[in-house]
Amino acid sequence: xxxxxxxxxxxxxxxxxxxxxxxxxxxxxxxxxxxxxxxxxxxxxxxxxxxxxxxxxxxxxxxxxxxxxxxxxxxxxxxxxxxxxxxxxxxxxxxxxxxxxxxxx
Amino acid sequence: xxxxxxxxxxxxxxxxxxxxxxxxxxxxxxxxxxxxxxxxxxxxxxxxxxxxxxxxxxxxxxxxxxxxxxxxxxxxxxxxxxxxxxxxxxxxxxxxxxxxxxxxxxxxxxxxxxxxxxxxxxxxxxxxxxxxxxxxxxxxxxxxxxxxxxxxxxxxxxxxxxxxxxxxxxxxxxxxxxxxxxxxxxxxxxxxxxxxxxxxxxxxxxxxxxxxxxxxxxxxxxxxxxxxxxxxxxxxxxxxxxxxxxxxxxxxxxxxxxxxxxxxxx
Numbered sequence: 001x002x003x004x005x006x007x008x009x010x011x012x013x014x015x016x017x018x019x020x021x022x023x024x025x026x027x028x029x030x031x032x033x034x035x036x037x038x039x040x041x042x043x044x045x046x047x048x049x050x051x052x053x054x055x056x057x058x059x060x061x062x063x064x065x066x067x068x069x070x071x072x073x074x075x076x077x078x079x080x081x082x083x084x085x086x087x088x089x090x091x092x093x094x095x096x097x098x099x100x101x102x103x104x105x
Numbered sequence: 106x107x108x109x110x111x112x113x114x115x116x117x118x119x120x121x122x123x124x125x126x127x128x129x130x131x132x133x134x135x136x137x138x139x140x141x142x143x144x145x146x147x148x149x150x151x152x153x154x155x156x157x158x159x160x161x162x163x164x165x166x167x168x169x170x171x172x173x174x175x176x177x178x179x180x181x182x183x184x185x186x187x188x189x190x191x192x193x194x195x196x197x198x199x200x201x202x203x204x205x206x207x208x209x210x211x212x213x214x215x216x217x218x219x220x221x222x223x224x225x226x227x228x229x230x231x232x233x234x235x236x237x238x239x240x241x242x243x244x245x246x247x248x249x250x251x252x253x254x255x256x257x258x259x260x261x262x263x264x265x266x267x268x269x270x271x272x273x274x275x276x277x278x279x280x281x282x283x284x285x286x287x288x289x290x291x292x293x294x295x296x297x298x299x300x301x302x303x304x305x306x307x308x309x310x311x312x313x314x315x316x317x318x319x320x321x322x323x324x325x326x327x328x329x330x331x332x333x334x335x336x337x338x339x340x341x342x343x344x345x346x347x348x349x350x351x352x353x354x355x356x357x358x359x360x361x362x363x364x365x366x367x368x369x370x371x
Binding site: 001005008016017019021028043047052060065068070072073079089096097104 | 277281322323326327330331334335336337338339340341343344345346347348353355356358359360361362363364365366367368369370371
């Protein structure tokens with residue numbers, strides 16, 4: 001998953017697109033090191049929140065990874081439990097990025 | 106490897122259980138519980154010998170063969186226990202035998218029949234509630250029927266609480282899979298009612314090693330989002346902290362296409 005995400009972020013640089021994570025590693029002391037090693041530069045929420053409870057509980061999470069594509073207006077467009085594969089992912093994202101470009105140039 | 110570990114774990118837990126009762130004296134009239142234990146002790150001996158051989162064996166094929174042998178012994182025992190419980194279903198001691206069967210796992214048909222027998226004969230027994238969530242993974246429909254019967258007919262608060270929690274969790278699952286908005290809303294409302302009622306009865310109740318209240322809270326947390334986390338619907342906002350501890354919101358990125366990725370290093 002990571003290599004494709006890295007190239008996705010790079011390919012869509014300057015476009016109306018952002019990759020946001022919800023990270024489930026908890027209090028892993030080595031998380032920073034691991035992220036550096038995998039060159040994970042995108043921003044992630046910590047899944048565990050001390051006061052609100054976990055994001056996964058709130059989102060009825062069924063398994064890792066789960067992916068959502070949300071369009072520029074904040075409408076959910078795709079939801080996948082498990083990666084749908086690079087091609088399907090790219091096509092969906094490109095479709096909505098193009099739409100975002102067209103509607104807010 | 107995983108199978109091997111599972112088998113070992115199974116043997117250990119079972120040893121602890123049968124070991125504890127082997128010293129008890131045999132009454133003249135052999136009770137159901139004792140018949141069950143005799144049956145198990147016999148299989149246990151055989152399993153112990155397989156376990157010893159497994160430690161020495163080096164050849165993969167030989168190991169697989171021994172594993173298969175252990176599995177079929179366990180299945181055979183489960184079948185024999187089930188028959189014993191079936192033949193004396195109304196005997197109060199049958200409940201203990203049936204509970205052992207459902208805890209065994211890896212024997213779904215037996216687990217289902219055991220649940221049916223409990224449902225028909227032991228619904229008011231203390232400790233039957235925790236059977237409902239166990240059953241949920243095997244047969245959700247039967248689990249729902251089972252949990253409803255417990256919640257309506259069992260007098261114990263703890264059993265009612267666990268049954269109601271199971272009803273709530275199962276109805277929520279149905280709601281998530283439901284396509285029609287109206288039906289989904291109805292299921293969510295029903296699930297909410299069951300979970301809220303479970304919450305009022307959950308004090309001091311445990312499910313496994315954890316407080317039941319924790320499981321109930323976790324089920325309730327996402328209930329409002331069941332009808333929202335669907336393609337075509339506005340995304341619920343997320344507020345939280347990033348990995349550096351800085352607060353931010355998902356809606357900070359409105360105007361951009363977001364790929365939201367629930368990920369971890371594993």
